[in-house]
Amino acid sequence: EAQVTQNPRYLITVTGKKLTVTCSQNMNHEYMSWYRQDPGLGLRQIYYSMNVEVTDKGDVPEGYKVSRKEKRNFPLILESPSPNQTSLYFCASSSRWRGQQETQYFGPGTRLLVL
Amino acid sequence: GESVGLHLPTLSVQEGDNSIINCAYSNSASDYFIWYKQESGKGPQFIIDIRSNMDKRQGQRVTVLLNKTVKHLSLQIAATQPGDSAVYFCAENNAGNMLTFGGGTRLMVKP
DSSP: OOOEEEEOSEEEEOTTOOEEEEEEESSOOSEEEEEEEETTTEEEEEEEEEETTEEEEOSOOTTOEEOOSSSSBOOEEESSOOGGGOEEEEEEEEOEETTEEOOOEEOOOEEEEEO | OOOOOSSOOEEEEETTSOEEEEEEOOOTTOOEEEEEEEOTTSOOEEEEEEETTOSEEEOSSEEEEEETTTTEEEEEESSOOGGGOEEEEEEEEOSSSOEEEOOOEEEEEEO
């Protein structure tokens, strides 16, 4: 089954304790992306990756890191989480076609609470 | 379920009626648009897309209309069903590498 998976689905942590949220897709997609979703602010892009070893900042990259060492995986790293990073996080992937982005498939989401 | 938005515009329709959800986009250079549906506790799910060289595209029970003159996008759902209840987002892409999402509209279907 074609899918995007994220782990963990729920996470409670404390300020400053490094954490990683994993994302994996089995569709051989080149493009992967992370979003955060907050009430009243909708979905905002954190980072994206066009392909292996290629990553770029989105709208709200501060406080986050990503890596793309393999095509299927795109982990989101919070080196020193802060309470304002409490949010619902979504990973997404898509193929590219004729140079244009195709529709993105989203993972189930990770609910993060930073105390 | 997950809270998607506390103050989303809400559209309430009777089961069987048609629904129209509107979206104003911001970038006149955007050339690809997508509608997503998000149910409580789930990630956004692709519904339909349209490229800027079209002004209408139809899917199964859904139609997207694009008016580039006024930068307006709409999603029409025919014979709305209770399973259509969700938050609907439009997203725009300007041939770059990022999607920009609208704030979302909550659709509530009354049986």
